[in-house]
Amino acid sequence: MSSSFGRLYVVTTFGESHGPAVGVVVDGLPPGVPVTPEIVQHELDRRRPGQSSITTQRQEADRVEILSGVFEGVSLGTPIAMLVRNTDAKSRDYAALKDVFRPGHADYAYMQKYGVRDHRGGGRSSGRETVGRVAAGALAKTALQTIGVSIMGGTVRVKDVQAVRRDWAEVEKNPVRCPDAEIAPRMIEVIEAARADRDSVGGVVETVASGVPAGWGDPTMAKLDAMLGAAMLSIPATKGVEIGGGFAMCELHGSQTNDVFEGDRFLTNYSGGIAGGISNGAEVVVRVAVRPATSIGKPQRAATETGETRTIEIEGRHDPCICPRVVPVAESMLAITLMDAWLRQRALRGRDR
Amino acid sequence: MSSSFGRLYVVTTFGESHGPAVGVVVDGLPPGVPVTPEIVQHELDRRRPGQSSITTQRQEADRVEILSGVFEGVSLGTPIAMLVRNTDAKSRDYAALKDVFRPGHADYAYMQKYGVRDHRGGGRSSGRETVGRVAAGALAKTALQTIGVSIMGGTVRVKDVQAVRRDWAEVEKNPVRCPDAEIAPRMIEVIEAARADRDSVGGVVETVASGVPAGWGDPTMAKLDAMLGAAMLSIPATKGVEIGGGFAMCELHGSQTNDVFEGDRFLTNYSGGIAGGISNGAEVVVRVAVRPATSIGKPQRAATETGETRTIEIEGRHDPCICPRVVPVAESMLAITLMDAWLRQRALRGRDR
Amino acid sequence: MSSSFGRLYVVTTFGESHGPAVGVVVDGLPPGVPVTPEIVQHELDRRRPGQSSITTQRQEADRVEILSGVFEGVSLGTPIAMLVRNTDAKSRDYAALKDVFRPGHADYAYMQKYGVRDHRGGGRSSGRETVGRVAAGALAKTALQTIGVSIMGGTVRVKDVQAVRRDWAEVEKNPVRCPDAEIAPRMIEVIEAARADRDSVGGVVETVASGVPAGWGDPTMAKLDAMLGAAMLSIPATKGVEIGGGFAMCELHGSQTNDVFEGDRFLTNYSGGIAGGISNGAEVVVRVAVRPATSIGKPQRAATETGETRTIEIEGRHDPCICPRVVPVAESMLAITLMDAWLRQRALRGRDR
């Protein structure tokens, strides 16, 4: 029932993958922020299908149209509605699977929840819904940039191949969006092998925000960690999230993981830039676990609406690893979350910092 | 600014660790649910300090008082306020650290956020805030039980010692709350070693809900995964959360992790009971990464409010591993999250399932 | 910052009067409700300009496009986005007033709030924003009708001319939408006189819901009265709202205004169908005070952005009385409010009644 994220920077997405359009309403962008179709299109182009050999070969232009909230190139402070028409909607690919619950997909859960569903391409559960998130994220990034907050992201793991370095300038130079130029080719190899096998692989996407002032995020229920947990786990195909040291901290002692502040900075960042739910001035670091894409060509057993089981092969052009396309989405959710935290802090103190 | 969790089952906690009281207002519990001080006290006793040799030796009775919303032993449908007085508040323990930002703690972030803070024992950032969560969770568990939903939880990892079995009946039989009776003693050893060293260790807490009907949780922004992500990462000292297969799925292929439904059940549960953000009828499985407790007796370097650095030793009676006490809190947050999802689904379909 | 109304039936409007489009996202309509462009268009046609001699002569077709949330003629339970393009946007009419704060309008307040504004036709403050409300209201009416709740509305007062009867079948038969066929011509006379004088008049719109079961609405902060107060006073140009007996009850005694239930019904309805914030099964009756339209052709003194005062005449085709066009908007807000209360009650009790 809730397609909205955020309390002060409120992002509401809409749209099914094979309906007329997908889009978003962004309510809460302060007035005077530069907003142009180009700013949004730039980010959408990073998310769209068909970018490289290791992503789906579907061709969707995904042209954004801004419907409201902007006047003479800047935001008005009123809701900004943005629309992307669905053009490459080959519904016929899905007719054969109309009464099948695809394994790993949300088909069965949707049917149980709603009693009706748009079976074509996952409908609302499709990754296509993230178009609206990326559009909203583009505006959040632009606004955050005005106060010196930058958002980076990349694929830091594919199957058992892990990035060692974090050179964010490398990310857009390789198709897997890996911040480690040496490791990227090995990730690509793994992905190509999965595709050849009509299978898919999982991975980890890391996002980082630099320049976040200390003081953002609320204690208790609206901790910045908690908001990021919701943000990241609302992205399709994610099943884990960790902040800073994350799960690896379990193996350490408090004397190791207590970040010490000395001089003008923290010597370590196990907290991932967040202490007690509140930013502490260090880089905010969030990693998200991306499961292997559920749409695979390989034959699988599947239940049908009538209770039988049959073997299916999902036709279509699938992503063998969705990490490269999750990167701009995860960045967007980080930007959206920080935007909301920023505005909350402004409400509390009446100033930017 | 937000101390509330949930949209329909709204849990609002209040209180500082050394103020007059901590507590909670629960708004949205349906009418007719049994509510007694005993039901709540039972869960609070699982959370309170001083339960065993491996938790803090502080003695706090933590007696709950129910102030509203209950009449003749059942809920009225109106807000239920519950209160626990702070009795063992030894503020003098903290006077020495008044102007110090304890490493790993939220002291510095709070000061940056608010400009003022209650320095005594972490104030609002104290684990003591979770008293209200556990009280609210006790009511949620009771309500969920009426429709056959059960909540279990336990410590499944301490440092590098991992539980193999999940025998939930064992949990209350060992002080570390491990669901694997054979592994529990080894966990305790690790914790005792840390305490002897005036240090702390981290671990992983797992919670499971059985009996959750398919259809709970919303797509997109209010995915059940997302709500659980927020719920778990709002618990103090948590820095990671994963659902079902979680981070380990990164290493697998889609052909392995796509849960197949056959006969009347799923053959695997990589989804952790949630597909597309909606429960699919399998067990809901959530694990949370608990960092090593930040309060340690071992000497540490720490910054002060005036910008100097000095060596401190945090006096007091600390938890060398907070996993055993996080268990009832994580269970509570799972129950609270499911309660909210249940009521949302009732709103959508007008019936319980 | 908030363009959304409702908690479970969430209506978010967007759009400026002279931007590319106005529209709405409706999140929370249960699945299986009939949704077609015709259902929505029918209500939009009641709101659109150019319907009669006593409304503005602007011609705007206001064709609705449904972008999401519907499949094979019924709602999916996912967000329904609806769009109406702005076609008759004669921006040049407004160029002359670019730097003027029109009296009674929101121009000055917007400038103070945002620092920027779309000066053309009021931008976001234009009555044109209500297009989205009426579209959302059409869906709410359809859903409510499935359980026997009907929404009626009409103009019951224009200046000092008051309707005596409430014959709702008459409403669409006269251009002022008066439920009293004998009084309607006198209302029209008053409106025509104002128009001849390039002036405007105010009035009162009444809306009624029949068939509302007892039990909708929450006590205290989300009283049904309170939600209706917010709903109605969020409509442009309204400055008062009353429920049931309203302000007139001030003159009476409790022994007169205490509605007595006898047999199977209330003998009077001073409560307007709501007791303690909760529907009591009687008709829900809400009246809203509509101020004289602020756009008038008559010369007026007005301040400018640079602090001067000059005399202006607002060109264009204005409504001399906006009551007839407020009727479908007020009906929509009543339907939206009841829809939300219905879903809340379903959440509380797990059934429709």
Next chain:
Amino acid sequence: MSSSFGRLYVVTTFGESHGPAVGVVVDGLPPGVPVTPEIVQHELDRRRPGQSSITTQRQEADRVEILSGVFEGVSLGTPIAMLVRNTDAKSRDYAALKDVFRPGHADYAYMQKYGVRDHRGGGRSSGRETVGRVAAGALAKTALQTIGVSIMGGTVRVKDVQAVRRDWAEVEKNPVRCPDAEIAPRMIEVIEAARADRDSVGGVVETVASGVPAGWGDPTMAKLDAMLGAAMLSIPATKGVEIGGGFAMCELHGSQTNDVFEGDRFLTNYSGGIAGGISNGAEVVVRVAVRPATSIGKPQRAATETGETRTIEIEGRHDPCICPRVVPVAESMLAITLMDAWLRQRALRGRDR
């Protein structure tokens, strides 16, 4: 289901009239605001029973206890929980009416909504719930005062007796809280006459905020008018609200009611300080219609839970006119609403004005 008001200054009340306590949690008060029991008690004393001959003779001390969110006399920025014990709870007065639905009361609606109810003194629907609002309002007033916003209120009408002058300094000098010293005695006469007749009378309470900067309030759904509509109609026994010119504007022309700004101020204030939902710098003026109190001693016909009708006399010590006691409540709701709007505007612009 919702006992909370506000988005950034969130006020959540709890408690039944004859339960252990009533109270409130205030979440969102910025840090550094002076908070003492005395500040809150001062306002509670204006609301409590037994103040004068024309209010109920019940004696309740209504001593407030502050449980959290305050340290060394100032707010911490964390939730402030406040509690008032119920002491004069003569439940026996209500036993006789246990199975009766008192006319005008919410008894029947509660039973239909919840299926259970606390029949003693109205339970949650009692005016006693407003204790929490007044406590929250006291803090809001204190915070608003720091930026020069003052809240006034008084009884401006009782039955057909209307105040002419608005001399707010007079309000606390007469028991009816009338801002017109000459009119007050006539109001008192009317109230005394109603009491002698074991009946009650209605009236109108007006509240005014001066010093509100232009720019507070949002367009469309969160208009300041709309928020005030919700705030005022959430007060027990209110059935109407109007802003500025209100219902009386219906009789006028736009050329009369369009407030003209000239020099440095508006020449009239038909808008009640709000244009397009946004404050315009003029005084914010809100009036609320208070129905005759529903608790009267006079014999009345009433339905019972078993469907019969009988004649009842409600024992106890009732308010013959609740206007004097509504005044501090309405002031509080105005302060709470403005507080929320202030914080929203700070979020939008990053500064106080």
